[in-house]
Amino acid sequence: DQQVKQNSPSLSVQEGRISILNCDYTNSMFDYFLWYKKYPAEGPTFLISISSIKDKNEDGRFTVFLNKSAKHLSLHIVPSQPGDSAVYFCAASHGFNNAGKMLTFGVGTRLLVKP
Amino acid sequence: EPEVTQTPSHQVTQMGQEVILRCVPISNHLYFYWYRQILGQKVEFLVSFYNNEISEKSEIFDDQFSVERPDGSNFTLKIRSTKLEDSAMYFCASSEGPGTEAFFGQGTRLTVV
Numbered sequence: 001d002q003q004v005k006q007n008s009p010s011l012s013v014q015e016g017r018i019s020i021l022n023c024d025y026t027n028s029m030f031d032y033f034l035w036y037k038k039y040p041a042e043g044p045t046f047l048i049s050i051s052s053i054k055d056k057n058e059d060g061r062f063t064v065f066l067n068k069s070a071k072h073l074s075l076h077i078v079p080s081q082p083g084d085s086a087v088y089f090c091a092a093s094h095g096f097n098n099a100g101k102m103l104t105f106g107v108g109t110r111l112l113v114k115p
Numbered sequence: 116e117p118e119v120t121q122t123p124s125h126q127v128t129q130m131g132q133e134v135i136l137r138c139v140p141i142s143n144h145l146y147f148y149w150y151r152q153i154l155g156q157k158v159e160f161l162v163s164f165y166n167n168e169i170s171e172k173s174e175i176f177d178d179q180f181s182v183e184r185p186d187g188s189n190f191t192l193k194i195r196s197t198k199l200e201d202s203a204m205y206f207c208a209s210s211e212g213p214g215t216e217a218f219f220g221q222g223t224r225l226t227v228v
Contacts, residue, residue, distance in 0.1 A: 008204075036217055036219075041222075042221055042222070043119070043121075043206050043219035043220050043221045043222050043223075044158065044206070044219045045219070046216045046217070046218060049216055053190075083150060089157075089207075091158075101163070101171065102148070102160040102163055102171050102173070103148075103160060103217060104160065105150075105157050105158040105159070105160075106157065107156070107157040108157065
């Protein structure tokens with residue numbers, strides 16, 4: 001049962017252009033969403049998060065959009081840089097204000113930014 | 116910058132043996148987690164730990180698994196009798212409090228032969 005779905009296994013974009021990574025979820029209890037980046041042989045690195053009370057959160061080149069009615073979120077990277085090439089994981093949890101809630105991860109999207 | 120550290124980076128063990136994976140969470144964090152990623156699959160939650168007890172665990176975290184915070188800094192995952200299917204990357208993570216992001220360690224690659 002995939003509660004968090006990343007339907008695009010890979011994405012290739014040109015340096016300087018926008019990268020858009022998509023994520024869908026099925027569990028309406030989820031109220032906190034995160035994006036992690038992962039390089040080979042390393043642990044996931046936190047990028048940006050958004051709680052369900054917002055529909056947009058921005059941090060530098062990274063913006064996350066949340067559409068609760070569609071149960072969809074996306075990560076925009078502008079401008080994309082070769083160093084952004086990695087696997088990006090969408091993750092979600094419920095009980096934003098509760099302690100130690102587990103994260104449910106998607107399978108990841110491999111982003112390749114070409115110079 | 117504070118980070119979660121895990122040791123060893125790679126552990127090879129024979130089937131049926133016990134292994135202990137070690138983690139040092141970020142010092143002011145209160146919530147601790149173990150996740151694993153089987154090769155080619157998604158990252159899966161195993162267990163969360165707060166105030167010296169398990170707060171949540173997944174179906175994967177059966178009686179073969181246990182966690183412990185033996186002192187003020189370490190957080191360990193023990194697998195009592197390893198199986199071939201336990202081979203995976205095991206990630207430790209910690210977070211400061213409710214609604215804050217979890218920071219992950221570099222992982223321990225466990226290979227069961």
